[in-house]
Amino acid sequence: MTTEFVPPDLMPALPEMVMLGMTCLVLVVDLFLPQEKRGFTLLLSISTLLLAVLAVGAVAPSSGSVSSFGGSFILDQLAVVLKIATCVVTILVFIYSRDYLKDHDIYRGEYYVLGLFATLGMMVMISAHSFLLVYLGLELLSLSLYAMIAFNRNSLAASESAMKYFVLGAMASGLLLYGISIFYGITGTLDINAVSAAIDGQIEQNPTALAFALTFVVVGLAFKLGAVPFHMWLPDIYQGSPTAVTLFIGTAPKIAAFAMAIRLLVDGLSGLQLDWSQMLTALALASLALGNVIAVAQTNFKRLLAYSTISHVGFILLGIIAGTASGFASAMFYTITYAITSAVAFGVLIMLNRKGFEAENISDLAGLNDSNPWYAALLAIAMFSMAGVPPTVGFYAKLSVLQAVVQIDMIWLAIVAVLFSVIGLFYYLRVIKVMYFDAPASEQAITIKDALDVKVILGANSLSLIVLGIFPSLLMAYCLLAFA
Amino acid sequence: MVESIIFYVFAISTVTTATAVVTVRNPVHAALFLVLTFFTSAIIWMTLEAEFLAITLVLVYVGAVMVLFVFVVMMLDINIALLREGFVRYLPLGLLVALVMLGLMVSVVTSDIFVLDAASEPVPKPADYSNTEALGRVLYTEHVFAFEVAAVILLVAIIAAIALTMRKRPQTKYQDPASQIRVRKADRLRIVKMPAGED
Numbered sequence: 001m002t003t004e005f006v007p008p009d010l011m012p013a014l015p016e017m018v019m020l021g022m023t024c025l026v027l028v029v030d031l032f033l034p035q036e037k038r039g040f041t042l043l044l045s046i047s048t049l050l051l052a053v054l055a056v057g058a059v060a061p062s063s064g065s066v067s068s069f070g071g072s073f074i075l076d077q078l079a080v081v082l083k084i085a086t087c088v089v090t091i092l093v094f095i096y097s098r099d100y101l102k103d104h105d106i107y108r109g110e111y112y113v114l115g116l117f118a119t120l121g122m123m124v125m126i127s128a129h130s131f132l133l134v135y136l137g138l139e140l141l142s143l144s145l146y147a148m149i150a151f152n153r154n155s156l157a158a159s160e161s162a163m164k165y166f167v168l169g170a171m172a173s174g175l176l177l178y179g180i181s182i183f184y185g186i187t188g189t190l191d192i193n194a195v196s197a198a199i200d201g202q203i204e205q206n207p208t209a210l211a212f213a214l215t216f217v218v219v220g221l222a223f224k225l226g227a228v229p230f231h232m233w234l235p236d237i238y239q240g241s242p243t244a245v246t247l248f249i250g251t252a253p254k255i256a257a258f259a260m261a262i263r264l265l266v267d268g269l270s271g272l273q274l275d276w277s278q279m280l281t282a283l284a285l286a287s288l289a290l291g292n293v294i295a296v297a298q299t300n301f302k303r304l305l306a307y308s309t310i311s312h313v314g315f316i317l318l319g320i321i322a323g324t325a326s327g328f329a330s331a332m333f334y335t336i337t338y339a340i341t342s343a344v345a346f347g348v349l350i351m352l353n354r355k356g357f358e359a360e361n362i363s364d365l366a367g368l369n370d371s372n373p374w375y376a377a378l379l380a381i382a383m384f385s386m387a388g389v390p391p392t393v394g395f396y397a398k399l400s401v402l403q404a405v406v407q408i409d410m411i412w413l414a415i416v417a418v419l420f421s422v423i424g425l426f427y428y429l430r431v432i433k434v435m436y437f438d439a440p441a442s443e444q445a446i447t448i449k450d451a452l453d454v455k456v457i458l459g460a461n462s463l464s465l466i467v468l469g470i471f472p473s474l475l476m477a478y479c480l481l482a483f484a
Numbered sequence: 485m486v487e488s489i490i491f492y493v494f495a496i497s498t499v500t501t502a503t504a505v506v507t508v509r510n511p512v513h514a515a516l517f518l519v520l521t522f523f524t525s526a527i528i529w530m531t532l533e534a535e536f537l538a539i540t541l542v543l544v545y546v547g548a549v550m551v552l553f554v555f556v557v558m559m560l561d562i563n564i565a566l567l568r569e570g571f572v573r574y575l576p577l578g579l580l581v582a583l584v585m586l587g588l589m590v591s592v593v594t595s596d597i598f599v600l601d602a603a604s605e606p607v608p609k610p611a612d613y614s615n616t617e618a619l620g621r622v623l624y625t626e627h628v629f630a631f632e633v634a635a636v637i638l639l640v641a642i643i644a645a646i647a648l649t650m651r652k653r654p655q656t657k658y659q660d661p662a663s664q665i666r667v668r669k670a671d672r673l674r675i676v677k678m679p680a681g682e683d
Contacts, residue, residue: 005625013629020636027643069629110647117640124633136633143637147644153651212592 009068012075015055015083016123022048023116030109038107045094045112049087049119056083071191072130078332078482082126082259085336089252089343090119095457096347097244103355104242106152114151115248118144122256129267131180131190134260135173138224141256142169145249149241161240168223168233176220182213192268199271211275217264218279224257227317228286231310238306243353243360246302247346250309251339258335261320266328277321281413284321287314288417292424301349301362304427305342308386311424312338318417319401327404329479334397336475337385337468341394344382344462348375351454362431367440374455376435378462385465387428388421393468400476491531498524511557519550533609536616 010017026048030041057080059066065076094112101107121140128134146169150162184190186209187198199210223230238246265276291311298304312334319331352359352368352375359365369376385394398421405414468475501524504517522545529538609615623631 008628070626072627073629108647110643113643114640114647117636117643120636130630132627132630133633136630136637140633140637140640143640143644147640147648150648153648 008070009066011059012066012068013073013127014059015052016120016127018055019048019052019116019120019123022051023113023120026109026116027113030113033109035107038109039098041109041112042094042098045116046091048116049091049094052119052123053084053087056080056087067129071193072133073127074129075127076482077478077484078259078262079127081332081478081482082255082336083123085339086119086122086126086252086255089255089339090115090248092343092347092457092461093244093248093251096343096350096454097247099451099454100242100244100350100353103353104152106242106244108151111148111151111244114144114148118148118248119252122252122259125256125263126259128260128263129192131183131192131195131264131268134263135177135180137256138176138260139173141253142173145245145253148245148248149237151245152242155242157240158242158245161237164240165233165237172220172223172230175216175223179213179216179218179220182209182216186210186213192263195268196270199269203271210272214269214272214275215279217269218276218283221257221261221264222283224260225254225313225316226310227283227313228290228310231287231290231313234310235303235306238302238309239300239360243302243346243350243358247343247350250305250346251343254309254313254339254342255335258316258332262328262332265320273323277323280317280321284314284317285413285416287311287317288420292420295424295427298427299362300360301365301431302360304362304431305345308424308428309342311420312386314420315398315401315417318405318413321410321413322401322404322408324404324407325483326407326480327401328483329476330397330400330404332479332482333472333476334401336479337393337397337465340461340468341382341385341465344378344458344465345386347454347458347461348379348382351375351451351458362434363438363441365431365435366438368435371440374459378458379435380432381462381465383428383431385469387425389425391466391469393465393472396469396472396476400472487531491528494524494527494531498528512554515550515554515557518553519546522546522550533613534615536619 022044026041026044029044030038033040059075060080061075061077063077065074065079067074094115097111098107101111118141121137121142121144124137124140125134126137128137146162146166149165150159152158180190183195186202186206187195189195189198203210219230223233226234238250241249265273269276287310291307291309291314295304295307295311298307316331316334316338319327319329319334321327322330349359352364365379368379381392385392388394388398390396398417402414402417405411405417498521501517501521505514505521508514508517522541526538526541526546529541
């Protein structure tokens, strides 16, 4: 029984291959570097990501999509935009985290190697067009993240949160896998196009079994996104991890989780849209309510940002619930801009850290404007953007999601979202108040590191929030193209 | 007929040994019962014509994983009394959860939610059909991308394990072969002249 085998077209996967090859190179080169030359590893890691961005640009289809590996790999406009966003955000993370790692004696090559492998996992998830690859990409991402959290072995809190994330993450992966296996049982295939076609054919005969399987998939997704009631891990893990890792977890993986939601729910299970949009509505409402209300009571800045993430996930879900091309595009816009905004917020926090001092409370920010008005201004812009104050990008992101929701006549949902955003405004403004009007608790004023490169890049990152806020079509055009 | 007898014999022993795994007091016995559970399930897979998976289960789980497990159990001093603490206290809750799960499963299986009509009955393959070959045929062709990603996951697992466990403790002693070879007699041996006894 010989069957003809046509070798798959490898070109669409060029960015992944570049990432893998370069990451292995970083791994080996780092072994032979003395500690004082560790900066070379960072340089090599950043060039890896830049090369990956170039490779994505080189193989990007001018229109439509290219699929390879028997349909299990897809490169469409969505994948191109999200891959570039993931790589760029990861570059920012690597640059911001350098001084933190040095100060805490964890400036080692494994941070970058694991970070690059996590990025590779995200790229696999973004391009996956088979349930199997979605799952494998997710595992690659999660496994790297678990190790990165536990990376600082002298910190008990980090070990605890790594353990927590590992156990809960494994459970969520299990639930997702269970849902996928039931879909496989019903449809007999793992390929996303084939599953979608099979569901359209079977929706009449088998609605309950399909909804049963869908429930598990949605629960797995909600955990990875951090939607209420599957959000419990977020605050603890944000707080317990080294800030350099929190910065990473809080930014790029959100983009990958959004891609996973789109691939599974929109590409694969669009036949069950009625069911999943109801489930997501409940999740979004709970996330908006709980995220915004509980954030008010937080004193720890990392926990505050965790609850703020939960409420932002609610907004991203709103865009997906809308179920229209403009809804998906606005959710995508929201996710990417949220990752950029969050990079600024954590970036400023990370610069407040110094040897033997872990800045993580809101009170640590007191008097920041007196000691360093530049960083205070950058953090203020990030806070305004998260709160959704014009002219920052957060305003436009919220507006476009709400527009999409109003377009499908779910005005009540939009009103609820706006009401909870107003509550959210309080705690973002409180951070700004502490920075500008409170006196620092201790005599010792905040000393902040004065690395010029970080200062400039963080400034550009923050400025992009205003530029995108005034000219949203710079990014929105690509988001609309992805769902055209 | 013969197949049914084989199935029931091994299905019953799978369930019995699996129950024994969680009920016996001695952890070594529990591990050995688990070996038996894997073995009997391998035979059930064999009757399903999944020879490759059955053999892999025996080789990997029985041969490697469980041996490692028994080693660990024997090397660690596990306090069984501590493990069993609270068993009675949590028993009612556990039973309740188990009953609810059982009820749900029965209600799902007996209802007509899972219609099997969509899937046709599997046809037995001829005797010379090799499912090892069938797996190999798709593993490196159709699923090559997934296969490579799985390999990367294993690589990350190795890196993570080494990064998290290897550390230089001050009290750890290391061998330095180079200096061991360079050593000369004069460095280690001192000949002391002692005056001979006088008596």
